[in-house]
Amino acid sequence: MLTLVMRRIVRLVVVLAGVSLVTFAILHVSGDPVSLMMPEAPDADRVALRQSMGFNEPLPVQFARFVGNIARGDFGQSFFHRAPALPLVLERMPTTLLLTVLAMALSLSIAVPIGIVSAVRRNSVFDHGATFVVFLGTSMPVFWTGIMLILLFAVRLRFLPVSGWESWTALVLPTLTLATASTPLLLRIVRSSMLEVINLDYVRTARAKGVSERIVIWHHALVNAALPLVTVAGLQFGLLLGGAVVTETVFAVPGVGRLIVGAIRQLDFPIVQAGVFLLALIVVLVNFAVDMLYIYLNPQIRVR
Amino acid sequence: MSIGTLAPPTVAVPEAVLGGVERSHVWRKLLRNPVALAGAFVLLVVIGAAVAAPYVAPHDPARQSLIRRFTPPVWAHGGNTAYILGTDQVGRDILSRIIYGARVSLIVGISAVVVSLLVGVTLGLFSGFLRGRVDAVIMTVVDVTLSFPQLLLALAFVAALGPSLVTIIVVLGLTGWERYTRVVRAEVLALREKDFVEAARAMGASPMRMVLRHLLPNTFSSIIVMSTLQVAQAILQEAALSFLGVGTGSAHPTWGQMIALGRDFVSVAWWLATFPGLAILLTVLAINLVGDRLRDALDPRVR
Numbered sequence: 001m002l003t004l005v006m007r008r009i010v011r012l013v014v015v016l017a018g019v020s021l022v023t024f025a026i027l028h029v030s031g032d033p034v035s036l037m038m039p040e041a042p043d044a045d046r047v048a049l050r051q052s053m054g055f056n057e058p059l060p061v062q063f064a065r066f067v068g069n070i071a072r073g074d075f076g077q078s079f080f081h082r083a084p085a086l087p088l089v090l091e092r093m094p095t096t097l098l099l100t101v102l103a104m105a106l107s108l109s110i111a112v113p114i115g116i117v118s119a120v121r122r123n124s125v126f127d128h129g130a131t132f133v134v135f136l137g138t139s140m141p142v143f144w145t146g147i148m149l150i151l152l153f154a155v156r157l158r159f160l161p162v163s164g165w166e167s168w169t170a171l172v173l174p175t176l177t178l179a180t181a182s183t184p185l186l187l188r189i190v191r192s193s194m195l196e197v198i199n200l201d202y203v204r205t206a207r208a209k210g211v212s213e214r215i216v217i218w219h220h221a222l223v224n225a226a227l228p229l230v231t232v233a234g235l236q237f238g239l240l241l242g243g244a245v246v247t248e249t250v251f252a253v254p255g256v257g258r259l260i261v262g263a264i265r266q267l268d269f270p271i272v273q274a275g276v277f278l279l280a281l282i283v284v285l286v287n288f289a290v291d292m293l294y295i296y297l298n299p300q301i302r303v304r
Numbered sequence: 305m306s307i308g309t310l311a312p313p314t315v316a317v318p319e320a321v322l323g324g325v326e327r328s329h330v331w332r333k334l335l336r337n338p339v340a341l342a343g344a345f346v347l348l349v350v351i352g353a354a355v356a357a358p359y360v361a362p363h364d365p366a367r368q369s370l371i372r373r374f375t376p377p378v379w380a381h382g383g384n385t386a387y388i389l390g391t392d393q394v395g396r397d398i399l400s401r402i403i404y405g406a407r408v409s410l411i412v413g414i415s416a417v418v419v420s421l422l423v424g425v426t427l428g429l430f431s432g433f434l435r436g437r438v439d440a441v442i443m444t445v446v447d448v449t450l451s452f453p454q455l456l457l458a459l460a461f462v463a464a465l466g467p468s469l470v471t472i473i474v475v476l477g478l479t480g481w482e483r484y485t486r487v488v489r490a491e492v493l494a495l496r497e498k499d500f501v502e503a504a505r506a507m508g509a510s511p512m513r514m515v516l517r518h519l520l521p522n523t524f525s526s527i528i529v530m531s532t533l534q535v536a537q538a539i540l541q542e543a544a545l546s547f548l549g550v551g552t553g554s555a556h557p558t559w560g561q562m563i564a565l566g567r568d569f570v571s572v573a574w575w576l577a578t579f580p581g582l583a584i585l586l587t588v589l590a591i592n593l594v595g596d597r598l599r600d601a602l603d604p605r606v607r
Binding site: 011019021022026027029030141147148238246261265 | 444445447448451452455459461466536540543548549563566571577588592593596
């Protein structure tokens with residue numbers, strides 16, 4: 001088990017190196033970062049910027065410096081805000097994480113019970129209905145769902161704010177929007193992993209012993225169906241963060257996603273790089289935590 | 305050595321999953337399912353509309369008319385039969401714009417998947433067949449790709465490269481290949497232990513031949529199913545990109561762009577954002593339904 005943990009840690013470091021390389025590439029992929037950052041500047045300014053940013057040096061040297069800088073938390077100065085990029089991103093991070101965690105919690109609280117009932121009553125009307133809703137949910141563009149919810153609750157019924165971030169009611173629509181994007185997939189996973197365990201011998205034994213159906217489902221089956229759910233919930237976290245970018249834009253939520261989208265329009269690349277790197281870092285850390293949890297939860301690995 | 309002059313191995317490998325009889329079986333299974341049939345029908349309508357846009361669109365999608373701006377859909381109060389789904393803030397016909405918008409969505413959706421497919425399947429074959437160090441490197445790249453929310457990465461790279469149709473296709477293609485790699489790798493790892501692969505190896509098939517003739521064809525059914533579902537994903541991603549304002553950079557209307565414009569007028573003209581979204585929903589839903597039934601029909605485990 002210890003070697004497995006060590007191996008996961010090595011992988012964590014390697015993946016983080018890859019993540020920084022991709023983040024570095026955002027600015028350099030066009031070949032000329034200077035014209036990307038200041039498309040209309042006169043030649044003299046370009047030369048000066050190229051000099052001051054060290055863009056004349058070989059790419060590996062620049063990458064090494066980039067990694068050194070981000071290790072110290074330095075992503076450069078935002079051109080637009082005229083302030084270091086990292087604090088600007090960090091101060092918006094709690095909002096994005098709050099939105100993501102709320103949506104995740106809502107998703108799970110919908111997906112787990114419905115997925116279980118769907119699996120237990122396989123091929124019933126309920127199951128078919130749930131399956132169709134899953135299809136509908138995965139086929140809806142997140143941003144459109146958000147606008148439709150605005151139309152319904154804020155414009156027609158007028159009991160929730162259209163956008164902004166003033167009171168807790170402002171959280172309702174963005175959370176709901178984001179949850180519609182992640183619930184269908186989780187529901188599918190719950191259903192299929194329940195179906196897998198529900199016909200196994202030990203579940204049959206429990207039934208044969210006369211254990212009540214409720215305990216069989218909730219205690220015997222669910223505990224074992226939860227393992228794949230943990231892994232998928234980790235992967236879903238990345239999907240949710242991506243969805244949060246769009247949702248924040250629709251509802252004008254002052255989070256990292258909206259900051260990044262705005263920065264892209266202003267060609268403010270230090271913000272873009274800092275934002276993209278931090279969101280990826282969160283995904284990597286969450287998945288690492290999930291890996292650890294998996295090792296801890298899975299008795300087959302724990303014993304070894 | 306006389307062995308070298310032997311005829312090349314022509315072991316009738318399960319050539320595979322889709323032989324003649326099998327194929328008609330797949331079609332029959334698809335056609336018997338009303339939901340898949342409805343999905344296929346919707347899909348045909350969308351493709352037809354995209355191809356024949358200049359002939360089926362009632363108006364020029366770019367023609368503005370300020371006196372007709374904000375005409376509601378035909379069934380609402382103040383609607384006009386000439387503009388079935390209404391007009392936008394500068395009087396352009398929404399239905400015509402949706403019809404033309406189908407072109408961008410389908411082109412991007414299909415082309416991006418082709419890019420993903422080429423990259424993903426190639427890497428998956430390498431990874432599963434060569435194993436060892438190559439596998440470790442490729443799987444690390446997969447892990448790195450999975451660490452970024454795909455939309456975010458696509459957004460940053462499209463912005464950096466400058467918006468254009470080709471950029472969108474390439475970026476969406478290069479951010480969405482990892483699923484192919486994982487699935488093809490897993491299948492190749494399982495297949496290479498099978499007897500027919502062993503037989504081919506024993507008969508002296510070259511690695512290239514083993515991969516292209518014996519391993520690749522046996523992953524086709526998963527690839528077909530995955531690609532169908534990935535087209536749906538790519539259409540959603542393209543819509544999100546153009547909604548966020550890093551679209552194709554051209555004058556052609558896209559569904560995502562139309563929704564972005566509609567968002568600003570959601571309290572005065574609900575139809576602006578609603579109908580392009582419904583177009584996306586219907587198209588993606590149709591693809592997902594067809595893809596799902598395709599999986600049921602092709603996947604021997606379900607059969």
